[in-house]
Amino acid sequence: MMWGLLAWGPWCWTCWTCGGAPDWPAQGTPNAPWVREAIEWRMKVGLNGCPEVVEALDAWTLDWLSASPNIHVDIQTSDWPFLLYRPELQSVLVQRIALDQLRFKPSSDAQIVRDVRHVARHSGDLWDDALRRAFDSAEGLAQRRDAQQ
Secondary structure, three states, X not given: OHHHHHHHHHHHXXXXXXXXXXXXXXXXXXXXXXXXXXXXXXXXXOOOOOHHHHHHHHHHHHHHHHHOOOOOOOOOHHHOOHHHHOHHHHHHHHHHHHHHHHHXXXXXXXHHHXXXXXXXXXXXXXXXXXXXXXXXXXXXXXXXXXXXX
């Protein structure tokens, strides 16, 4: 019994952390539907989760977004205080903002903060009390921006 658990343990861990990851794009060429699916999955996984998939997925989606004439993401760092504390979350923020454009459905800035917070909370050692406070500040700023729109 113990041997079976040890043999299946790594497979199950990979399945649990990488489950639902999109298939690689046909002929290695991403398109808008694949990028949308990939980002939707990405928003469920921490920065350190499923590294062999996340790193490639991030590279492909960010490359496609930067080359797309239809997607434009403009970030003012002062609007997103958590970026000052953890700049590695910028790629997640770019992907999340672009996701709205790919869905043709806007979200509130507060919802965007909550989604990026979700990724940060699932990023192991990245999450701490200072980052929590930075996200609280970002959410307050986002709610004020949303109220002005």
